[in-house]
Amino acid sequence: MNTRYTDEQVRFAAKLYYVDGVNQSGVARLVQVSQAKVSRLLAVARERGIVRISVDDYEPRNGDLEKGLRDAFDLGVAIVVKTAPNAPGEVVRATVGHIGAQYVSPLIPDSGVLAIAGGRAVRELAGRLPERDGRRLAIVQAMGSIDSSVGTEDAIELGRSLVQRWGGFFMTLSTPAFVPNKRTRDSFLAFRQIQAVWERFTRANAALVGIGAMEASAFVARGVLTAQDIDELKKRGATGEICGRFFDRNGDECDTPWRERVISIGLDALRRIPQVVAVVPGAGRAHAVAAAIRGRLIKTLVIDEDGARALLAIKPARGAGKSTSGTSGKTKR
Amino acid sequence: MNTRYTDEQVRFAAKLYYVDGVNQSGVARLVQVSQAKVSRLLAVARERGIVRISVDDYEPRNGDLEKGLRDAFDLGVAIVVKTAPNAPGEVVRATVGHIGAQYVSPLIPDSGVLAIAGGRAVRELAGRLPERDGRRLAIVQAMGSIDSSVGTEDAIELGRSLVQRWGGFFMTLSTPAFVPNKRTRDSFLAFRQIQAVWERFTRANAALVGIGAMEASAFVARGVLTAQDIDELKKRGATGEICGRFFDRNGDECDTPWRERVISIGLDALRRIPQVVAVVPGAGRAHAVAAAIRGRLIKTLVIDEDGARALLAIKPARGAGKSTSGTSGKTKR
């Protein structure tokens, strides 16, 4: 905001307020303007650098845990966000989102294609990416809609808001995430509209996703899968999922009936994207995350300290090691 | 205030608030404390220097006018305070008091005797001298009470509040400023209690006073003198007064009936005090101020820009020069 305020007046107000500790009404009296204008003068003082506020560095990331993760897993970037002790999950998500956004932002290119998935953690992070910083991307929805309702955490909503924030355009996958059978899926995929998105998957420059565990699945919560379905998936080796694509402990896609019923970015396509950022706060999804990393599905992991520690506890390498949950090591493909 | 807050927590809160622009409720959520505590954490951050706020220098004094005054008059220190253009008198007083206090404070010693007079300008300045900075003075009331009411601008009130602010003790002149005749005054002066104060006048280390003009006299406003009295005083050469002591254009005390009816510090005693600070905002008392300076009654002048300019307009030296008001140059003693 360009103003005509004189430096003299701005400096006088700034001295009275910041140096002498006079409140804005008092400053207003001495400077002979309204209190509202004093508030504006002070804002100008900060903008012009007449008033400077400096803060000692605070390191919001736990470097030790990051190093531990990089050593134990084959991971490009690990961002382990410090959180308040005993914070509830909701707060951990918010913290990881807030701090994570500051480090994820530079990983997302200025132009090109960004694939985006849904999820609460992704929402927290995406919602704190910088506003209109000159970026202009094609954003594509990485998975169809889970159900007919659209929540603030759904990919369709996150994509919309990111495009609004940055410019560019948003391409939706106007299909359900899961359809009844392969034939239905194939007919959806035949649509030109869908193919336009599909084609973008193969040349995306970056992706922002969450990772789902077999426990507390959002698909079950929203009635798309049943507890029995989950049991069935687990029997077939499923350890976690990204965009409804279930993978085993090595990160290879499981051969299940759902594999040919899902409409979302494929794991092979995902692997080829140069920058895949996964945001997975909390300790409950450690096995799914470990599997995703083993399968080289993600390049960057954003997580909290508890989550990182849980992950390190299962550090044993590809295909070996004990697992806490009941996933068996059976794998196809 | 000594606290047990960890630097880690303080730094986290400071970063979120000052760097990331999160409000205190948002910080409270992420740090997992109450908003009240965030406010305290931020206060600690500023105290500990984790957050530093620096402000470009603002020069609140008009150096050119100060130099002009020092050149034109024989004045130890001139403090010309910049004020907002077209500010009403009340605001000019407040500004001169606020800024003046910062420069007058170091002129007042840590111990010894300070004589204090009343007046609105003195009140504004005295009220902004620093709190409990280790000073401990004997403060003496330089003139008796003007009338039976005690206003916030009266010496007795200012002395009391300064002692409360600094420690030390306050000695009042429990007499009227003007008594009916010489005999009454002499009987007052015979009191041991009064003499104790009188004696302090002769060895005061500093004084803080105002200067009264013949126009708009506080004595008239409070019914102690009449308009006729003022005319009479002017006929006898009175140009202004300090503590009810009327002086002519050369700053010499006028020989008038009121001279032997006033109970206040004498002008000779005042001249001998090493540091006499006069606070005289406004352009209306220029002649009185000029006279006081010529008579070497004051060492330091605190004034606003308009006042300084008015003073420079009558710069002509001791005893000479034109005068705007109708004061004649008649003088005794």
Next chain:
DNA sequence: ATTGGAACTGAATAGCCATTCAGTTATATT
């Protein structure tokens, strides 16, 4: 001089922050 748009202004007020209060927890002392 007229017009149109941008910048500015203070009053009102919504929103944010600092302080008070009453109760709790830590620390020092017996």
Next chain:
DNA sequence: AATATAACTGAATGGCTATTCAGTTCCAAT
């Protein structure tokens, strides 16, 4: 262990600040 004292804590709230609104002033282009 018992007690006293100081430091800390969050809910409530009063006070302070930032923003909105409905004009007003300034400036550039007719």
